Amino acid sequence: MRYSGWQVLAQGLTGNRGWHPAWRSPDPRPDYDIVLIGGGGHGLATAFYLAKEHGLTNVAVLEKGYLGGGNVGRNTTIVRANYMLPGNSEFYSHSLKLWEKLSGELNYNVMHSQRGIINLFHSDGQRDAYARRGNAMINQGDDAILLDREGVRQILPYLNFDQTRFPIYGGLWHKRGGTARHDAVAWGYARGADRRGVDLIQNCEVTGIDIEAGRVRGVQTTRGAIRVKKVGIVVAGRSSQVAAMAGLRLPIESHILQAFVTEGLKPAIDHVVTYGMGHFYISQSDKGGLVFGGDLDFYASYAARGNLPMAEHVMEAGMTLMPMIGKAKLLRSWGGIMDMSPDGSPIIDKTGIEGLYLNCGWCYGGFKAVPGSGYSFAHLIAQDRPHAPAARFRLDRFATGHGLMDEEGTGSQHNLH
Numbered sequence: 001m002r003y004s005g006w007q008v009l010a011q012g013l014t015g016n017r018g019w020h021p022a023w024r025s026p027d028p029r030p031d032y033d034i035v036l037i038g039g040g041g042h043g044l045a046t047a048f049y050l051a052k053e054h055g056l057t058n059v060a061v062l063e064k065g066y067l068g069g070g071n072v073g074r075n076t077t078i079v080r081a082n083y084m085l086p087g088n089s090e091f092y093s094h095s096l097k098l099w100e101k102l103s104g105e106l107n108y109n110v111m112h113s114q115r116g117i118i119n120l121f122h123s124d125g126q127r128d129a130y131a132r133r134g135n136a137m138i139n140q141g142d143d144a145i146l147l148d149r150e151g152v153r154q155i156l157p158y159l160n161f162d163q164t165r166f167p168i169y170g171g172l173w174h175k176r177g178g179t180a181r182h183d184a185v186a187w188g189y190a191r192g193a194d195r196r197g198v199d200l201i202q203n204c205e206v207t208g209i210d211i212e213a214g215r216v217r218g219v220q221t222t223r224g225a226i227r228v229k230k231v232g233i234v235v236a237g238r239s240s241q242v243a244a245m246a247g248l249r250l251p252i253e254s255h256i257l258q259a260f261v262t263e264g265l266k267p268a269i270d271h272v273v274t275y276g277m278g279h280f281y282i283s284q285s286d287k288g289g290l291v292f293g294g295d296l297d298f299y300a301s302y303a304a305r306g307n308l309p310m311a312e313h314v315m316e317a318g319m320t321l322m323p324m325i326g327k328a329k330l331l332r333s334w335g336g337i338m339d340m341s342p343d344g345s346p347i348i349d350k351t352g353i354e355g356l357y358l359n360c361g362w363c364y365g366g367f368k369a370v371p372g373s374g375y376s377f378a379h380l381i382a383q384d385r386p387h388a389p390a391a392r393f394r395l396d397r398f399a400t401g402h403g404l405m406d407e408e409g410t411g412s413q414h415n416l417h
């Protein structure tokens with residue numbers, strides 16, 4: 001069924017009896033050409049582009065829980081292309097272009113809202129860094145405007161400009177940045193892949209990867225064994241655990257990132273705002289909730305919930321920047337397991353095992369990457385060669401030291417990126 005305004009009208013007039021589930025629930029078949037482990041944003045997008053761009057539909061996505069129950073449904077929904085380093089720059093630029101036509105391409109409203117992002121800076125040094133970043137964005141063909149303090153005040157008058165600890169010097173404005181509805185992205189890709197014949201199999205945990213003579217032969221799952229020619233590991237925070245099933249030790253640490261949402265309020269914050277010193281970012285959802293987050297919980301963990309000291313740290317940063325949010329009641333908070341790489345940049349690559357492909361290391365920033373990552377990973381799996389915008393996301397950079405992309409300049413410490 002094609003979704004449209006007319007369809008809503010027609011269904012409304014006929015008792016809404018014609019709607020169908022957005023995807024099937026098939027049982028796993030004994031063999032597939034391609035299996036993707038992980039039904040998050042990246043796995044579902046990869047399945048969609050394998051089918052759409054490469055005509056490969058003998059494909060299954062195996063998800064241990066339910067589709068979209070991982071980080072794709074837990075993030076703060078920020079979508080941007082404001083990276084600086086070669087490698088990241090062209091990749092996120094490509095991803096943002098895919099976002100801009102995504103609702104039409106999926107026939108599913110992902111509520112992509114280009115409301116603009118303003119990254120605040122609070123010192124001369126930070127201004128220089130953002131000026132440089134803005135120039136890199138413009139060189140890449142994206143947009144960036146450097147605002148001084150008065151420029152920021154005109155757009156975000158509710159900020160506390162008088163704070164003495166980290167005074168606001170200005171901001172880098174990325175107008176094409178914004179937000180999207182995270183669940184809708186998972187659901188839209190799931191529906192699009194299912195319509196093209198991909199099997200989406202929920203409650204199916206991969207427990208082993210079968211390898212013979214250096215190549216993948218199949219996977220073991222809680223719903224039986226599956227023979228398969230190619231396997232893509234796309235499991236975000238569980239990457240090290242699943243890769244270990246194939247005998248691989250990844251340069252990934254898993255850390256928790258929390259997010260917070262308040263009760264619904266009248267429109268107050270109509271941009272995404274990031275606080276460059278306190279590490280705090282905020283936007284307002286279409287339902288009116290203030291959605292915000294901050295730093296990682298700094299210790300490694302697989303528990304998808306956060307700790308209270310970090311909750312306090314995030315609230316303090318928010319209150320410093322915009323004291324008025326102290327009046328809002330916090331509704332919910334939650335955590336997701338982040339796949340942190342040593343240089344803060346991702347991996348989309350083959351492994352040393354034939355037929356086994358890897359997609360991980362998205363750190364804080366994998367939601368905005370979903371379209372680009374799915375597109376590039378599908379290209380790699382289908383054609384056995386890297387897709388140009390993702391060609392620098394090589395696994396061996398951590399062994400050779402060549403091509404590291406330390407966007408934040410924090411050195412090789414997973415929890416600081």
Ligand SMILES: Cc1cc2nc3c(=O)[nH]c(=O)nc-3n(C[C@H](O)[C@H](O)[C@H](O)COP(=O)(O)OP(=O)(O)OC[C@H]3O[C@@H](n4cnc5c(N)ncnc54)[C@H](O)[C@@H]3O)c2cc1C
Binds near residue numbers: 040074075237362
């Ligand atoms: C609080 C928070 C805020 C964030 N904010 C942003 C943001 O504003 N902007 C941004 O760009 N990014 C953000 N991110 C990061 C982004 O959400 C992630 O990088 C991205 O979603 C990870 O990719 P994914 O969607 O494929 O992961 P997931 O949705 O986690 O998908 C991985 C899936 O693999 C499944 N799985 C794991 N092991 C197995 C197994 N053995 N067998 C089968 N299935 C398995 C899991 O159940 C899971 O569903 C945020 C993340 C969090 C947690």
